[in-house]
Amino acid sequence: MRSGLPLLTALSVLGGVLTGPAFGQSLRITPEVAAESRIFVDDPRFDGQFGTFQGGLVLSGDLRWTSADRNTRILFEPYLRLDSQDGERSYGDIREASLSLRRGDWDILLGVSQVFWGVAESRNVVDVINQFDAIEDFDEGEKLGQPMVRVSRSFRFGTIQAFYLPFFRERRFPGEDGRLRFDPVVVNDAAVYERGGDEWAGDIALRYTNRFGGFDLGLHAFHGTSRNPFLAPGAQSQTLQPLYQELTQGGIDLQYTGGPWLLKLEAAAIDVGGDTFAATVSGFEYTFFGIGGGDIDIGIISEYLYDGRDMARAPITIFENDIFAGTRITFNDTQDAEILAGAFVDTETGALIASVEFQRRIGSRLLLEVEGRAFTGSGNPFTSAFQNDSHITLRLTRYF
Template identity: 50%
Template structure:
């Protein structure tokens, strides 16, 4: 998508969020909101030369601007969240983008609670991949690890009961995934032509999605279950007429899934699984594993966690969206210093046990003083030529980020 259309899509999201918030305008303005602006400077370095024509060479600097806005009524039954995000990238014009990560109004209504606006919703318990996490679209220009999300316009009605929490979602507008441009790294040999995106469902972006979610805690178990009907967040790709670009095709999706976590002292046992129908095919996808934590190692105050998960997906990628997680194992560690700087390191790798393709990552973050946050991220990619990951093998990188909060 060119920059003008990218901004137009973001403005559509802002307009939709404003429409659903409009009836509550008098309430929103009645309190005294708080705002915490931030600015982050990021430098991403690619040791290897690019694999494809037009890509940036080694250094990719950028600046990100954000605001964390909050408002809570005196009775704490009404809340507003406001979190816009803007990144300006010096190399890849597609990575320069604006998004409303959050612009929501929520209110308690007797036994119910209502949330409207543009929001980020997280479902799941696993570390390596969250197959049940379906509400938001991924922000593919921020990173390629499916952790950054775009804000999703929605209406959510929830209710707590003695047997758990029930939620109903209506998503009036679909967010297309963002992709690196011709200048960008972490892409394949062909650029994705987001201007030519196709949809299986009538109404395209405005077809509307629906979801039901159930959550409950029973003894040591945290239980979640959902049903979703709408547009698949992961597109299927086809070639354009002259074979020079990829066209994303957003297919219809029906999905049901569960997520379970069992907690006992230092142990966490985790499972996520879905059964889905998309592109004329029914498939299953799952993640299962554990996390064990050694607390206060040698009385140092440091906690060390060991993580292991297995990933499975049996979809036919000639019919539906591509996935890199088919028959993989994830091994990792989480180190928490428990210091005033809130220092933490997470390192791990997803390895395909059939081909040996590997996606490794290291993430470290710590606070500097009261108002600054320092982060280092590294990605290590290795793959045989027969695997899809081989297209990005030369895009291993290290990112340094410094964020100042005001």
């Protein structure tokens, strides 16, 4: 707790001093703190894991500065998590620390940033720039900050972005006493690399985006190090060692918007670890607006996920041949209440991963979030390891 207070205090003091009249509206500092409780339904499956309760505290926020002509921007977002049970889950990160420059049709970004590619709800096979934060969750929903140089140029026929990523961020896994982990445990500090230069080998990427009527199109090419490591037997007895393989990938993401319909496609041709395969996500979202003449909107989501990799030579994935079905309920009220529920079903084994997420603002400075996760079936590598890890998470965030 003491190690996180300086971050929150500094952001609060800076927010009070630097957002005064002398600085106008160009600088905004917003600290936030979140208290979290995670309750597991079952006793742990593996030796050494903690019991049923896990508490946490998250200190974060952002500093945003924009020049008067809006052509220069600075963004800084620190992140610190403190965990009551798993030492590997107490960590800090810089999510964003970037300088953005706009000069005519050119945009240049220098520093640490987060980039999102894709259109699907369940998984984004084209999203390869940032490392996923497996300490926060296993489902590739959170990201670590990625050092980069990004140059963008707008043309009449679309926008082209070029990326150079000089430093690789390793994925962190829960420790031996943590839940939602594999057995044997993954030794985070034992990572090895297929490419020379290891984490300094450098990655490159290109992306093209444009809009045609109701279609949003993205094309990309990437060469570098795979963000998802192959977990090999470690040098230490009964451990797993992350192996980061060379990755070359090209792909497309396409979304059509027509009234209540969203039609979505992501597809990638991937070469990693000596295996060449295709991965796709395709599906739709249909929204019923103003249910019963009121303000509630209900979206129905269905997607099919395919991954053709050779599982004996590639990293573990939960998204091999799965169907995702879900719903999004938006209440459109002053509290911004929303429910997102869905489930992955493995078409080969019947294994199931289900989730329900609810969030609602309380007043102007509090956000309440409730999440539930359930794992059933033993034929999938994730549900096999996590079958005792169904849980409920309560999170209350205070914004300053």
